[in-house]
Amino acid sequence: MRLNPDCVRDILMYCEDKCTTTSGVEFDPGTTLTMDGRTYNWEELSYHLRQCDLSGYFYKASQDMYGTYFIEDLSPAAHEFLANIRSNDNWSKVKSTASKVGSLSLSTLSSIASAVVAAAIKASLGLP
Known part of the structure; x- marks a missing residue:
């Protein structure tokens, strides 16, 4: 499956x-x-x-x-993953990126979710 x-x-x-x-x-x-x-x-x-x-x-x-x-x-790992994918916007970005890179493994999804949140933090702070 x-x-x-x-x-x-x-x-x-x-x-x-x-x-x-x-x-x-x-x-x-x-x-x-x-x-x-x-x-x-x-x-x-x-x-x-x-x-x-x-x-x-x-x-x-x-x-x-x-x-x-x-x-x-x-x-704690599940809570962190959920915190990163709770918003539908973040979740859509995570799934889209995972699809583009061709991996839907849980470790890949978690890594992408962390990167999506890190990018949002940088953007919110006005950092490059």
Whole structure:
């Protein structure tokens, strides 16, 4: 399955919204996720949950023998990535740049997101 950057972003945003200091998030087999009009079926959702976990975006994530994913919280890396891609304008720039360079890996998306924010900071400060 190919990585869908929008699915990753939506999962992270959903977890950020739902996780608290006392409870995490569960994704049961058969679950779908709908965010901003985009719906992800269980196969796509579970694949991207695993990719987020393998990339270090979850804090204390696990999957039980029935396939239920439990995420206690997001990692600092996930919070940083989300901070950089939260605005739709930044996210569009990140996806456009990733498409141009031909890589949609999570590490590439994160690097591009950091560069987009750095460029915005320079522009805001009037720096070259």
